[in-house]
Each structure stands twice: as C-alpha cells, then as structure tokens.
C-alpha cells in the first residue's frame with residue numbers, strides 16, 4: 001500500500017487510489033469540474049491541480065488523474081496552487097458566466113473581478129455528459145467531435161442517436177446547463193428551462209443540446225410564448241455545442 | 248538489387264558494402280540530383296529527367312542518382328557532378344537545360360563552372376571515422392571555386408545525423424552499408440549485451456531531439472526495467488512545426504539510419520516491434536521508408552533472427568492524422584491505437600504504460616539516427632562533442648531574414664551568434680537582426696543581445712525558450728514582435744486539441760488580446776493580464792502544447808516590452824507591420840509623378856496626374872504596401 005504525504009500529513013491508501021481521493025479522504029477540499037465519482041478520470045478542467053514535489057523541483061499535476069504512489073509529496077493549498085485555481089476560475093467565469101456551479105466555485109475562492117469579456121459559452125467541455133452516457137448509461141450516444149477551437153460535444157452525424165434513451169443523465173450532470181432544462185417534467189410543471197436554449201430546443205429540436213425529446217411542459221410554456229423570449233436571456237449561440245446552424 | 252541471401256556474418260555485410268562503394272564512389276563520373284521534398288518542390292524531378300536523358304543520349308555509362316538534402320536549400324534545385332579523381336562539384340538553381348549543358352561539358356572533358364557553387368574535396372564518415380579524399384594529386388579543375396570546408400556556412404557544421412544525406416542514394420541499401428551502415432547493429436547483436444547498449448547510450452549523454460531533451464539512456468533503462476514481456480519502440484516523425492523539416496530530411500535522405508537505430512534500441516530494451524509514425528504530409532518519406540524496410544527485410548536486417556543472433560525485430564509505418572498535437576507522445580499512441588489523437592495526463596508515462604498498455608519507448612527521428620554512430624564510435628566519443636550537459640549535434644532548419652537559409656547541423660554549444668552570423672551569413676541588405684525564434688511555435692524569441700548564449704538545453708530554457716525540435720527563425724527590424732507572438736498563438740490555438748480548458752480557452756484569449764494590441768486597442772492593464780494568462784496556461788495545461796504555448800508571448804514581453812508599450816501607449820508599431828497602426832503617405836519632395844503606384848493600388852487610393860505629385864487618400868488605403876514596393880524614388884513612406 002502506497003504511503004504519500006499530503007500537506008505534510010502522511011496517509012496510506014490502497015493501490016489504485018488517486019491523489020484527489022486521498023486528499024478528500026483527509027478532508028482537504030480540492031475543487032473539480034470534470035470529475036464525478038463513478039466516471040473514469042479525464043483530466044480536462046485542470047481545476048484540481050495540486051503541487052507535487054520531486055527531486056528536480058515541483059510541478060502542478062491534476063489530482064484526479066494522479067495515481068497515489070509511494071513517497072509522493074503533495075500540496076493542495078500552496079500559493080502556486082491557489083494562484084492557478086483563482087486564475088482558472090476567472091477564466092471559467094469569463095467563459096460561462098451563467099453557470100451556477102462556476103459562480104459558486106468562484107465565490108468560494110474569492111474571485112471578485114473578472115478582467116476578461118464574458119463569452120457566454122454553453123459548454124466547458126468537461127466531458128462529464130459524454131462519460132456519463134458511455135460509462136453509466138451504457139449508451140455512447142454522444143461524443144466529442146473536431147479539434148481545437150472547433151471541438152464540441154456532438155451526436156453522430158448531428159442526429160440524435162438511436163442509442164439515446166432520452167434518460168437525461170447527460171443533462172443532469174452538466175455543470176453549465178443546469179439553469180436550463182431539468183429533464184422531462186410533469187405536464188403541470190412550467191419549468192421554462194428550455195427557453196434558455198438558443199435556439200429554444202422545441203423549435204429546433206435537432207439543434208438542441210440536450211438531446212431529449214421535448215416534453216409537454218415545454219410545449220405549454222415553450223417558445224410559443226413570445227412574451228417570454230427575452231432578448232438578453234442567457235445561453236447565446238456559441239461555438240461550444242452541437243447546435244448546428246440556425247435554419 | 249541483385250539476388251542476395253540473408254546476411255549472417257560480418258563478411259556478408261562487407262560484400263554488401265563493397266557493392267555500395269562501387270556506386271558511391273564510381274570510377275565513372277556520376278550525376279547526383281538533390282531530390283528530397285525541398286528539391287522536388289523547386290523542380291528537381293525535371294532536372295533529374297533531363298540529366299538521365301542527356302547521359303543516355305550521349306551514350307555515357309554514368310550513373311544518375313537521387314540524393315537527399317545537403318543543406319543548401321536556398322539554392323535548389325541542386326545538381327552535383329562527381330568526377331573521379333577530381334572531386335565533386337555542386338551547381339545551384341539548375342534548370343533542365345543547365346543540367347544538359349553541364350553534362351555535355353563534363354563529357355567533353357572540360358567542366359563548365361557556370362552556376363557552380365562549391366566543390367567537395369572529400370567526405371568524413373562519423374560512423375567509421377574514415378576520411379575519403381575525392382581527389383588524386385593536384386587538382387586543376389575547380390580553381391577559383393571555394394571548397395565546401397572553406398565556406399563559413401559549412402565550416403561550422405558537424406554532420407553526424409545528416410552524415411549520409413546528400414551523399415548516398417537513399418534508395419540504395421548498398422550505399423548505406425558502404426558508409427558503415429548496419430555495422431553498429433552487427434556489433435550490438437554479436438558483441439554487446441543489451442546492458443552494454445544501454446550503457447553506451449547513457450554514456451554518450453544523448454538527449455531527446457524531439458523537444459524536451461529527456462536523457463535517452465535513462466528513458467531506455469526505464470523501458471527495459473518496466474515489467475512486461477511485450478515492449479515497443481516508436482519513432483516519432485510527426486514533425487508539425489511550421490517551416491521545420493529536419494526529420495523529413497533524415498527520412499528522405501537516409502532512411503536506413505533510423506531503422507538501424509530503432510533495431511539497436513529494441514535490442515537494448517527487449518522490444519521486438521517498432522512503429523514509425525509519419526506525418527501525413529510526408530509521402531516521399533513514407534515511400535523511402537517502405538523501400539528501406541523491404542530492402543532490410545529481404546536481406547534479414549529486419550525480421551527474425553537478425554545476424555543469427557536470435558533477436559527479431561519488425562517495423563511498421565503508421566501515417567499520421569495530420570494534427571500537430573499528434574506529435575505529443577500520449578496523443579501519438581492514442582492515434583496509433585485508432586483513438587482520437589488527444590493527449591492524456593502523465594503519469595503513467597509511456598515507458599510504463601504506452602502502446603496497447605505496454606512499456607513503450609518513443610524517440611524522435613533525429614534521436615534514433617544518432618544511435619548507430621554512438622554504438623560504433625562509443626558513448627565516450629559521442630560525449631566529446633558538445634557541452635557539459637548537452638552532447639552531440641543538433642539539426643536546425645534555419646529560416647527567416649538571413650542570407651543563407653537551409654538545413655544545418657551544428658555541435659551543441661555553438662552560440663546563437665555564430666549560427667546567425669557565420670552560418671546564416673548575417674542580416675540581409677539594409678536590415679538589422681534583432682532576435683531568433685527558436686524551438687518551433689512554442690519556443691521563444693531570444694534577442695540579439697543574448698546571441699552569446701550557447702545552444703544547449705539549459706541555456707535556452709533559462710532564456711525562456713526551448714530547444715524544441717529545431718526550428719530557427721531569424722527576425723530582423725522588419726518584424727514586429729507583438730505580431731510574431733500573435734502569429735504563433737494563432738497557430739497554437741488552431742492546433743490545440745481542445746481537450747483541456749486552459750489550453751483551448753487560454754490560447755484563444757491570448758490570441759484575441761494580442762490581436763487587439765496589434766490593432767492599437769490594447770491597454771497597459773492588458774499586459775499584466777497577458778502575463779497572468781500565460782502563467783496559468785503554462786502551469787495548468789495537460790500536455791506540452793499548452794505548457795509551452797505561452798513562450799512566444801512571455802519571451803517577447805520579457806525582451807521586447809518596449810514594443811508592446813509602443814503599441815498600447817502610443818498606438819504605434821515600431822516595426823511598421825501592424826496595419827491598423829501605420830499610415831502610408833507620399834513624400835511630395837521625392838515623388839516624381841511616375842504614376843507607378845497608381846497602377847498597383849487595388850483600391851484606387853492614390854490620387855495624382857502623371858508628372859505631378861501624388862497623394863494617398865487614407866480613407867481608401869488598405870495598407871497593403873504594394874505602392875511602397877514599386878516606388879523607385881522611395882517617395883512612398885510609412886509612419
């Protein structure tokens with residue numbers, strides 16, 4: 001069993017444990033955006049970076065992907081880690097100012113100003129939805145397509161796959177679309193979440209990002225109610241997700 | 248190739264080499280055409296065809312062969328004439344008609360030296376330490392022509408990796424053997440234990456030439472000692488830096504050197520399979536490698552029981568997916584396995600868990616090509632070249648604003664100034680060199696004041712750059728450093744795989760901010776933000792692309808801050824490059840009314856009758872610079 005040091009506390013963990021798990025087990029909070037228990041580590045959001053010391057100096061590594069090894073010396077709250085977290089969160093808020101998860105994290109880490117213009121992206125490409133769909137729902141109905149600035153979550157051939165069970169798990173786990181749709185609702189609920197899509201998913205369902213069939217609730221409260229279509233609503237069209245072109 | 252059985256002994260290899268010597272240094276004259284990709288782009292195929300025709304037409308028993316890059320890329324197409332007993336002479340910018348003329352003259356016994364650049368009196372083989380003189384007795388043929396070793400461009404070079412490039416016919420296994428090829432493999436398999444191979448490579452001090460400079464011996468040891476019976480070696484030939492073609496030159500000019508290096512490494516590490524991952528845009532390199540692999544397999548230099556030693560090794564070629572990021576080792580492995588070419592976090596390192604989850608050694612083309620020389624001459628000899636911590640040589644593609652551009656190989660420890668001034672020949676007419684951008688897109692700009700720095704891994708990192716894979720761009724007073732940084736960030740933004748947030752979003756934001764500064768819309772506060780963003784992208788990105796992406800910005804901010812300040816404070820571009828910040832005007836006292844500028848202006852922004860002073864309407868001018876080029880009296884000026 002490997003024994004490692006986290007913030008100078010020695011801890012012995014089972015082989016296969018990650019540094020993130022070990023740190024949390026000791027009670028050190030490490031913020032994450034692309035990690036979820038039950039899904040394979042992905043290492044994309046980089047918010048979980050910790051400082052790892054070795055003979056040649058130290059570097060920042062993502063805790064969620066770092067296997068706990070014997071003799072590892074880790075700091076979860078060093079100056080360098082804190083600075084990286086704050087700057088990352090500033091960049092996250094600028095990217096998706098509308099995400100409550102991101103807002104909460106930013107406020108917890110004392111982000112008081114954002115020096116970059118808001119981008120209103122609707123996806124941070126954490127890959128949670130993709131892994132959720134593949135690893136928990138065993139559907140594999142969505143994936144990433146393209147590279148670099150064009151990379152986005154997509155359905156095969158931009159059509160909802162037959163494998164999609166409309167379970168809504170992708171939507172449930174997304175840290176960005178939480179202010180929107182809450183999945184299929186009872187007929188009597190008027191959640192209006194779908195209004196926050198651009199375009200509203202009922203009108204252009206094929207372009208919606210949630211991959212769900214519209215529910216009755218949307219139909220009742222949805223885009224037909226022009227009075228609800230406010231010009232400044234959140235979730236402007238952006239590059240992040242599989243929306244295709246507006247017709 | 249004639250029918251030949253498997254090679255089993257040193258004598259068999261000698262036979263192969265003897266055959267190669269007959270075509271390498273033939274008793275008859277020989278015509279060599281530099282027909283690597285660079286030569287072909289300049290028209291080498293036509294020259295080769297013309298040479299073949301002319302030789303046939305005259306009924307000469309001369310050999311006409313292709314050869315690899317000799318480094319004088321600015322003079323392509325290059326044709327070389329081997330005149331037994333007299334030496335070899337290189338002709339530059341040769342057209343098919345010139346080739347015919349040169350051959351006719353040579354056939355009549357009187358060489359035509361028009362277009363001749365230099366002559367070669369012999370060659371040096373680093374594998375065998377043998378110097379082969381090309382001349383017998385006195386030589387009256389090339390009087391007045393410089394010898395290669397006298398040219399500063401070549402005198403400072405040391406060709407170890409490029410030892411055969413431009414000398415042998417890359418499609419000839421025999422000629423490779425004639426230069427000492429496969430002798431290192433023979434030695435390793437018959438005289439050395441795997442442990443000895445590792446010791447020599449460690450002793451040589453060889454470090455990875457693909458970018459990070461990791462000690463090769465140490466990497467090999469990790470793979471050797473990793474648990475598991477199946478191990479792989481991979482040659483990284485994904486070379487994606489814009490303007491860099493070191494690896495391509497090696498593969499096209501001397502493919503066997505890489506195969507031999509890989510076989511030796513595989514023996515040392517206990518691997519039996521190798522993969523060469525070649526960039527999609529390198530069809531000629533793939534062709535050359537295919538030929539070389541077939542040749543080696545046919546005589547048993549690859550395959551089972553090589554040299555009767557019981558050691559077996561096979562190599563296959565995988566063609567890249569056309570992405571820069573696939574050169575990153577974990578992305579490369581993912582791509583070979585058929586997955587999306589995106590990096591994954593390390594550890595585990597490929598040496599522990601690489602291809603198909605097995606211990607894997609990835610090395611760069613140039614790294615592999617060094618190996619045979621190390622095994623033949625010994626690690627200690629190799630370590631005698633270079634500096635304390637950076638041994639051997641490095642190949643660079645020298646481009647940009649210097650007189651001589653081309654592919655060069657220099658000993659580690661040579662200073663940047665020596666490269667720029669002596670090999671590169673210094674600044675072009677009327678310009679002053681102000682920096683070099685070294686290390687590819689994610690390298691850094693090192694200012695002229697630092698040209699005393701030696702080329703070694705540590706010095707370059709200290710100056711804020713990296714050795715990288717060997718791009719070396721010379722920048723002069725006509726380059727705006729903010730614009731240079733913006734250019735590289737634009738490249739990196741496009742080439743980021745997009746998986747991790749800081750690299751994908753960070754490079755985008757950096758590029759946006761730099762564009763704003765270039766457009767005169769930046770503020771001084773932006774500079775602090777630029778630095779913060781650079782820091783976080785460097786510190787938190789998942790792979791080397793993101794971790795080094797800020798280098799162009801950080802080094803230009805560090806050494807050329809005054810240029811940034813001129814942009815943000817005075818809205819002025821000192822190099823007069825950034826279009827939004829410059830104004831074209833016509834100096835009335837110089838304009839002679841020739842009307843030339845009016846002819847070229849696409850937007851009809853220039854007003855004036857012939858013979859009268861002209862004027863530019865700034866509301867129409869798109870600052871393309873066309874008028875500046877054509878104005879003879881230099882009346883068109885930029886402020």
Ligand SMILES: Cc1cc2nc3c(=O)[nH]c(=O)nc-3n(C[C@H](O)[C@H](O)[C@H](O)COP(=O)(O)O)c2cc1C
Pocket residue numbers: 454455456457458459460461483484485486487488571572573574575576577609610611612614615716790791792
């Ligand atoms: C974005 C990126 C691109 C790279 N491209 C190349 C490449 O084209 N060729 C190469 O040999 N190494 C490249 N590398 C370095 C490889 O990841 C790896 O370190 C190298 O192939 C190891 O070989 P070496 O030890 O012989 O240098 C790249 C690294 C990064 C981060």
Ligand code: SF4
Pocket residue numbers: 129132133134137139140141142163164165166167168169170171211
């Ligand atoms: S709704 Fe469809 S795409 Fe989303 S997780 Fe379920 S199966 Fe996958």
Ligand code: SF4
Pocket residue numbers: 122123124125126127128129130153170173174175176177
């Ligand atoms: S849609 Fe949501 S869950 Fe999926 S990658 Fe984007 S931000 Fe993550």
Ligand code: SF4
Pocket residue numbers: 572589590742743744745746747748750751788789790791792793794
């Ligand atoms: S640093 Fe850039 S290229 Fe590397 S994994 Fe992250 S996004 Fe991809």
Ligand code: SF4
Pocket residue numbers: 831847848849850851852853863867868869870871872873874875
């Ligand atoms: S810079 Fe171009 S657009 Fe402007 S005046 Fe000259 S030619 Fe015309």
Ligand code: FES
Pocket residue numbers: 031032033034035042043044045046047048049062063064065
């Ligand atoms: S939680 Fe570790 S990188 Fe996202």
Ligand code: FES
Pocket residue numbers: 181182183184185191192193194195201210212213214215217218
């Ligand atoms: S409520 Fe879910 S899409 Fe409308």
